Amino acid sequence: MKIMVFSFAFLSILLFSCKDNSISDPVSPNQVNKSGEAIINPFKGSIPLDRQIMVAGSGGRYYDIKGKIDYNGEFTGLFSNQVNNVNDIKLEILIYAQLTKDDINTQDQNEWKISSESQDRFYVNPEGKKVFEKVYPAKRGNDLMWLVCTFVVTRDNLSLDSIALKRPIGWYGLNNH
8 A cells, every 4th residue: 555655646746747838838928939039019010201301401491202111020029038038129111202392393303212121120128119210312313312210119110200301421412402
């Protein structure tokens, strides 16, 4: 009888202590997959560009901008251990826009084109947001300006905080309007 009780106790300890974290265990929202990376929240959207913006340092020159900024993002939690984690955003931004100025009569002198794609990865602070700046070339023939966009990215959204136009320092293109 002692052997049977001892055997039962030994088997019980052995079975309960060797429990495996199997796929049938409940899944928590912060659980890491086998590769150590868990995609928590994909997001995408579009930001319309339909406003007037001023050229910095131009003494009040305004241009109309029309177009849009499309974006696709993934909030990713990378866990080095169960105590510390790092939150990253993988972000793709596509901008297509045109700048025009009403006081220039001919279409070829009046149209500045902005077209760009970028892919970035950002660390997001514990509050879940990051402010960053992107600069896009605005071209018209041999003339150039920079469209400077300040963005705020969160775990599930991208927003445009501010937008400005700047001329490159020392740049004097053929058509300086």
